Amino acid sequence: MTQIDILEGLNQMALDVIGLAGFGYSFDALAPSGKNNPLRSALNEILNPAAPSSRLALIQASIPFFQWVPNQRKRKVLVARQSMLQIGAELLAQKKAALLTASENEGKGGIPSNEIDGSERDLLTLLIKANIANDLPENQRLSDDEVIAQIPTFIIAGHETSASAVTWCLFALSINVNIQDKLRKELRAVSTETPTMDELMALPYLDCVLRETLRLYPPVATSARQAMKDDVIPLNKPYVDTQGNISDSIQIRAGDHIIIPIAAINQMKEIWGDDAEEFRPERWDSPPSAATGIPGVWGNVLSFLGGPRACIGYRFGLVEFKALVFTLVRAFEFELAVPKEQVTKKSLVVVKPVIIGRGEKGNQMPMFIRPARG
Numbered sequence: 001m002t003q004i005d006i007l008e009g010l011n012q013m014a015l016d017v018i019g020l021a022g023f024g025y026s027f028d029a030l031a032p033s034g035k036n037n038p039l040r041s042a043l044n045e046i047l048n049p050a051a052p053s054s055r056l057a058l059i060q061a062s063i064p065f066f067q068w069v070p071n072q073r074k075r076k077v078l079v080a081r082q083s084m085l086q087i088g089a090e091l092l093a094q095k096k097a098a099l100l101t102a103s104e105n106e107g108k109g110g111i112p113s114n115e116i117d118g119s120e121r122d123l124l125t126l127l128i129k130a131n132i133a134n135d136l137p138e139n140q141r142l143s144d145d146e147v148i149a150q151i152p153t154f155i156i157a158g159h160e161t162s163a164s165a166v167t168w169c170l171f172a173l174s175i176n177v178n179i180q181d182k183l184r185k186e187l188r189a190v191s192t193e194t195p196t197m198d199e200l201m202a203l204p205y206l207d208c209v210l211r212e213t214l215r216l217y218p219p220v221a222t223s224a225r226q227a228m229k230d231d232v233i234p235l236n237k238p239y240v241d242t243q244g245n246i247s248d249s250i251q252i253r254a255g256d257h258i259i260i261p262i263a264a265i266n267q268m269k270e271i272w273g274d275d276a277e278e279f280r281p282e283r284w285d286s287p288p289s290a291a292t293g294i295p296g297v298w299g300n301v302l303s304f305l306g307g308p309r310a311c312i313g314y315r316f317g318l319v320e321f322k323a324l325v326f327t328l329v330r331a332f333e334f335e336l337a338v339p340k341e342q343v344t345k346k347s348l349v350v351v352k353p354v355i356i357g358r359g360e361k362g363n364q365m366p367m368f369i370r371p372a373r374g
């Protein structure tokens with residue numbers, strides 16, 4: 001039996017995943033040799049758990065929406081962002097050259113999309129392929145700078161969230177041993193250690209565990225928007241204001257900030273019942289009809305938000321979650337290494353665990369891990 005901080009391991013795992021799947025770039029975050037990787041060092045500098053405010057600053061530098069939150073370490077963050085952009089520029093140049101060479105069409109004034117060769121399937125390659133095609137309308141083409149600017153956004157938005165989701169899932173499984181055992185039984189009945197995406201998606205209890213994790217532990221617990229114009233938000237239920245007036249809508253003025261309470265909506269007793277705060281994957285066998293009114297882009301929850309700026313990577317995130325949980329829970333048993341009451345949530349855009357009394361060590365989730373029996 002070994003004790004490890006699963007949060008750190010899962011963060012590195014998720015960084016490797018987004019590096020390879022997003023850009024065909026190897027952070028080697030899980031490997032000791034990865035310590036010398038310049039991009040990983042830049043990220044470590046600002047995602048250092050002992051300095052929680054820095055994480056926010058990186059997100060602010062990458063996603064303009066988050067800039068309303070005060071930031072403290074802008075300079076370091078900008079240096080790291082610069083490093084991401086520089087590596088992004090090198091990747092873009094290499095991939096573009098490889099695609100044009102593979103297509104043997106360089107200098108012929110553009111290539112129809114169906115004639116562009118190249119076997120790599122990472123997001124950046126796909127974006128470049130679409131972007132250099134000569135049948136793409138000019139007003140839809142991105143400049144090189146615009147393509148490169150996507151890289152920090154995807155690295156940050158696509159790895160801390162996934163690591164947080166799997167960390168909280170393993171936490172929930174460690175304090176609900178029956179659920180962990182039931183899930184492992186389903187996973188061990190699969191005849192292969194490397195299932196296809198379709199095989200993963202067909203596992204019913206894994207799906208319930210995923211949905212319940214994202215409902216109860218949404219990695220992004222709140223978000224916010226700023227109104228661009230005056231508006232009126234209609235309400236399901238009227239409310240009584242401080243003057244005793246009854247209203248069935250909320251007046252919004254241009255410039256107002258609106259907080260979207262993702263976690264609170266996911267756990268409303270009016271929707272989910274009295275056990276809304278319990279981890280009970282079985283509820284997804286017959287979800288309450290009231291949940292269909294939640295305007296999320298996925299799964300009757302608000303965890304990936306909704307509307308035109310919902311999470312762009314949610315399908316990827318779902319498969320990544322299932323692949324990681326499949327592999328880990330099939331092979332290992334997880335037991336929390338501290339009393340569950342000592343685990344608390346700290347939210348700095350992404351919700352991470354902190355151990356009460358060990359705050360100086362930053363975010364962590366200590367677990368005992370042993371090979372699964374039977």
Ligand code: HEM
Nearest residue numbers: 157158161162165219220223303304305309311312313317
């Ligand atoms: C469990 C995993 C994930 C969760 C819970 C999650 C959640 C979210 C949420 C709530 C937002 C909206 C933030 C806001 O505007 O306030 C968002 C945005 C975004 N996510 Fe995810 N995400 C996850 C995984 C991923 C992955 C794997 C990727 C990339 C492959 C990704 C890429 C993005 C991007 C690029 C945005 C910004 C979209 C935009 O502003 O238009 N996410 N995510």
